[in-house]
Amino acid sequence: QKEVEQNSGPLSVPEGAIASLNCTYSDRVSQSFFWYRQYSGKSPELIMSIYSNGDKEDGRFTAQLNKASQYVSLLIRDSQPSDSATYLCAVNRVKLIFGTGTRLQVFP
Amino acid sequence: DAGVIQSPRHEVTEMGQEVTLRCKPISGHDYLFWYRQTMMRGLELLIYFNNNVPIDDSGMPEDRFSAKMPNASFSTLKIQPSEPRDSAVYFCASSPEGYNEQFFGPGTRLTVL
Numbered sequence: 001q002k003e004v005e006q007n008s009g010p011l012s013v014p015e016g017a018i019a020s021l022n023c024t025y026s027d028r029v030s031q032s033f034f035w036y037r038q039y040s041g042k043s044p045e046l047i048m049s050i051y052s053n054g055d056k057e058d059g060r061f062t063a064q065l066n067k068a069s070q071y072v073s074l075l076i077r078d079s080q081p082s083d084s085a086t087y088l089c090a091v092n093r094v095k096l097i098f099g100t101g102t103r104l105q106v107f108p
Numbered sequence: 109d110a111g112v113i114q115s116p117r118h119e120v121t122e123m124g125q126e127v128t129l130r131c132k133p134i135s136g137h138d139y140l141f142w143y144r145q146t147m148m149r150g151l152e153l154l155i156y157f158n159n160n161v162p163i164d165d166s167g168m169p170e171d172r173f174s175a176k177m178p179n180a181s182f183s184t185l186k187i188q189p190s191e192p193r194d195s196a197v198y199f200c201a202s203s204p205e206g207y208n209e210q211f212f213g214p215g216t217r218l219t220v221l
Contacts, residue, residue, distance in 0.1 A: 032207045043199055043212040044151070088151065094206040095141070095164060098151040 003027060004091050006099035013106055019076040021102050023089030026070065032092035033065055035074045038101065039085045048074060079106040110134070112213030114200050120219045126188040129216045131200030132181055139203040141210060142175055142185050146196045157183065158206065190220045 005024045013019045021035075032051055036044035048063040050056045050072065056063045062075040076083055086101040113132040121127055133140045141156040155165040160177045168175070172191070177183040187194055197217050201210040 034209060036212075043215050046209050046211065049209050092207050092210075094139075095153045095156055096151075096201075096210055097153075100150045 002099075003097045004089055004099040006087075006089050006102050008100055009103040010105050011102055013079050013104070015079060015081060015106055015108050017079050017106075019079045019083065019104055019106070021074040021076075021087050021089075021104065023072045023074075023099055024070055025072070025089075025091045025097075027091065027093065027097075028067075028070065030091045030093060033063070033072045034090040034092060034096070035061075035063060035072075036088040036090060036098075037085045038088060044088055076104075079104075081106050081108055112200055112202050112211055114198075114213035114216050116216060117214060118217045118219075120221065121190055122221050123191055124189045125220075126186065127190045127194075127218060127220075129185040129198050129200075129218070131183045131185070131213060133183070133200070133202030134211060135181070137202035137204050137211075138180075139206055139210075140177060140183050141201040141203070142183070143199040143201065143212075144196045145199060145215075151199075154185070187218075190218075192220045194218060195220050 035048040037047050038044045050063040050065045060077045064073045084106050086103045088101045089099040090096045115130045142154040145151045154167045155175045157177045175185045197215045199215045200213045203210040
């Protein structure tokens with residue numbers, strides 16, 4: 001079992017819809033969780049961090065954490081074509097353990 | 109504020125040559141990380157430093173790879189001798205504290221012919 005697992009996609013959603021990206025992790029002691037966005041040919045860009053169970057909202061982005069189920073998700077509301085990118089889930093045990101990423105495509 | 113700075117942005121070299129990648133972390137960040145990204149293996153941590161001291165180098169693929177951090181504002185990743193399988197994008201990232209967010213530099217795209 002991989003330490004951090006994501007569906008590779010692509011996940012295709014129409015403009016204006018909600019995109020839901022999911023991630024599971026294997027280490028129960030993990031405390032810090034992050035979502036990075038990576039455009040093709042660019043470096044990962046931090047978009048959300050979450051440390052406690054529940055939801056955390058920032059603009060159109062909502063991160064959800066369920067430590068009992070070892071599950072982290074990212075919701076993108078009102079998806080835009082500019083959101084098309086690969087989204088990387090990461091678990092931090094000082095060193096970041098990344099999932100392989102989910103490619104999101106938002107079509108007009 | 110300037111982000112993480114990496115140089116060069118692109119490097120093309122021939123097999124057997126020495127390659128040195130450079131990184132300047134964000135000022136005040138105590139942690140520095142070196143990652144490698146390939147299509148096949150995704151993002152992999154190679155090594156990280158805390159206060160200029162290497163803490164975990166378990167991700168360094170072999171003895172051909174070495175990393176140093178002589179001071180708080182500079183780090184190098186060296187590959188000697190380079191091989192075609194080292195071709196990848198190498199990212200440097202820094203963080204103010206170990207469990208906090210990490211901020212990535214623009215990366216160095218390395219091609220070994």
